[in-house]
Amino acid sequence: MIELRGLTKRYRDTTAVDDLTCTFRPGVVTGFLGPNGAGKTTTMLMTLGLQRPTAGSALLGGRRYRDLPVPMREAGALLDARAVHHARSGRNHLLALATSNGLPRRRVDEVLDLVGLTAVAGKAAGTYSLGMSQRLGIAGALLGDPPILLFDEPVNGLDPSGIAWARTLMRGLAAEGRTVVVSSHLMSEMEQTADHLVVIGKGRLIADTSLAEFLASQPAASQTAASQTAAGMVVRAADAGFAETLRGAGATVVAQDDGGLLVGGIDAYGVGKLALASGTVLTELSPRRSSLEEVFMAMTAESVEFSGGAR
Ligand SMILES: Nc1ncnc2c1ncn2[C@@H]1O[C@H](COP(=O)(O)OP(=O)(O)OP(=O)(O)O)[C@@H](O)[C@H]1O
Ligand SMILES: [Mg+2]
Missing domain, CATH: 3.30.70 (Alpha-Beta Plaits)
Known part of the structure; x- marks a missing residue:
C-alpha cells in the first residue's frame, strides 16, 4: 500500500504536485492518469525518495522510502527505461543492481526470463530498442520481488504483443496481492489493465475511483449534448x-x-x-458505455496545459 498525505512539490514558479492525498491499494492495478505535466512522474519520484516533497508525505507500507531496510525488496519502479549504463549488458546492469542491493544473483536470470530478454541479455543495453529497454526496466523493478510496483509509462514503445504481455504481467502482479501503480496515456490500454484510477491535473486530485465508476460518471465540465449521451x-x-x-x-x-x-x-x-x-x-x-478516453478528456479538459492548435 502507498499512502500519499498532502503531498506537495513546488519548483521555483511551478507547483508540480499540489496537496495530493490518496491511497494506492494492494491487489489491484491502479491507473495513475493525467495530462502531460500533471505531476505523475514527480509524484512517483517523491514516493521513491528521489525528490524531496515541499510538504506532505508518501509512505510505502507505513514507512518512508528512505527508512526501508532493503528498498528494492519493498518497492520496485520503472521510471526512465533509457537510464541505464549504455555499455553494460542487460545482464550486467541487473547484476550490478542485485549485488549493490543485497539481492541473490540467481534472481537476475529469473527476471530476464520473465521479461523475455534472456536471448539478448549479453548485448550492450545501449543497443536495445525502446521496447527492449522497457522490458529491462521492468526486469529491474521486479528484481527484489517487491510487494509495491510503480511503472511510469511502461508500455511506451512496446509492440502490440509486448503491450498485451505487459497487461497480463501487471494484472498477474496485482492478483498476487501486490500494489501496482501504472501511468500511461494509452486510454484504451488502461481501460483493459486498470481496476482503479487516480486522475490528477495540474498536480491536484481530480478523481480517485474504480474504473467502472469513472466510466459511468457524467463529466460536469462539459454538459454538451454529446456528453449527456456519453453513457x-x-x-x-x-x-x-x-x-x-x-x-x-x-x-x-x-x-x-x-x-x-x-x-x-x-x-x-x-x-x-x-x-x-x-x-x-x-x-x-x-x-x-463511454470510453475511458472520452470521460478522461472531459474530466481533465481544464487541466490540459499543452494543447496543439487546430489546423
Ligand atoms: N526538476 C524540475 N524542475 C522544475 N520543474 C519541474 C521539474 N520536474 C518537473 N517539473 C514540472 O512539474 C510539472 C509536473 O511534471 P511531471 O513530469 O511530474 O508531469 P507528468 O504528469 O509526469 O507529465 P508527462 O505525462 O508529460 O510525463 C511540470 O510542469 C514540469 O515542468
Ligand atoms: Mg511523466
Whole structure:
C-alpha cells in the first residue's frame, strides 16, 4: 500500500504536485492518469525518495522510502527505461543492481526470463530498442520481488504483443496481492489493465475511483449534448422521424453519420414504449458505455496545459 498525505512539490514558479492525498491499494492495478505535466512522474519520484516533497508525505507500507531496510525488496519502479549504463549488458546492469542491493544473483536470470530478454541479455543495453529497454526496466523493478510496483509509462514503445504481455504481467502482479501503480496515456490500454484510477491535473486530485465508476460518471465540465449521451444508448429505427418522437419525450438525441441515434435521458423501456406507441420498428437498441478516453478528456479538459492548435 502507498499512502500519499498532502503531498506537495513546488519548483521555483511551478507547483508540480499540489496537496495530493490518496491511497494506492494492494491487489489491484491502479491507473495513475493525467495530462502531460500533471505531476505523475514527480509524484512517483517523491514516493521513491528521489525528490524531496515541499510538504506532505508518501509512505510505502507505513514507512518512508528512505527508512526501508532493503528498498528494492519493498518497492520496485520503472521510471526512465533509457537510464541505464549504455555499455553494460542487460545482464550486467541487473547484476550490478542485485549485488549493490543485497539481492541473490540467481534472481537476475529469473527476471530476464520473465521479461523475455534472456536471448539478448549479453548485448550492450545501449543497443536495445525502446521496447527492449522497457522490458529491462521492468526486469529491474521486479528484481527484489517487491510487494509495491510503480511503472511510469511502461508500455511506451512496446509492440502490440509486448503491450498485451505487459497487461497480463501487471494484472498477474496485482492478483498476487501486490500494489501496482501504472501511468500511461494509452486510454484504451488502461481501460483493459486498470481496476482503479487516480486522475490528477495540474498536480491536484481530480478523481480517485474504480474504473467502472469513472466510466459511468457524467463529466460536469462539459454538459454538451454529446456528453449527456456519453453513457446512453444507440438506437436505430426504421422510421427516420423517430428522433423527433424521442425528443418530444424529453430525451437527448444526437444523430450519427451512420444513421444511428445516440440517446440519453431515457431508459431502454422508455424507448421501447415509444416505438410501440408510434408503430416504429427498432433495428438496434444497445447500451453505449463511454470510453475511458472520452470521460478522461472531459474530466481533465481544464487541466490540459499543452494543447496543439487546430489546423
Ligand atoms: N526538476 C524540475 N524542475 C522544475 N520543474 C519541474 C521539474 N520536474 C518537473 N517539473 C514540472 O512539474 C510539472 C509536473 O511534471 P511531471 O513530469 O511530474 O508531469 P507528468 O504528469 O509526469 O507529465 P508527462 O505525462 O508529460 O510525463 C511540470 O510542469 C514540469 O515542468
Ligand atoms: Mg511523466
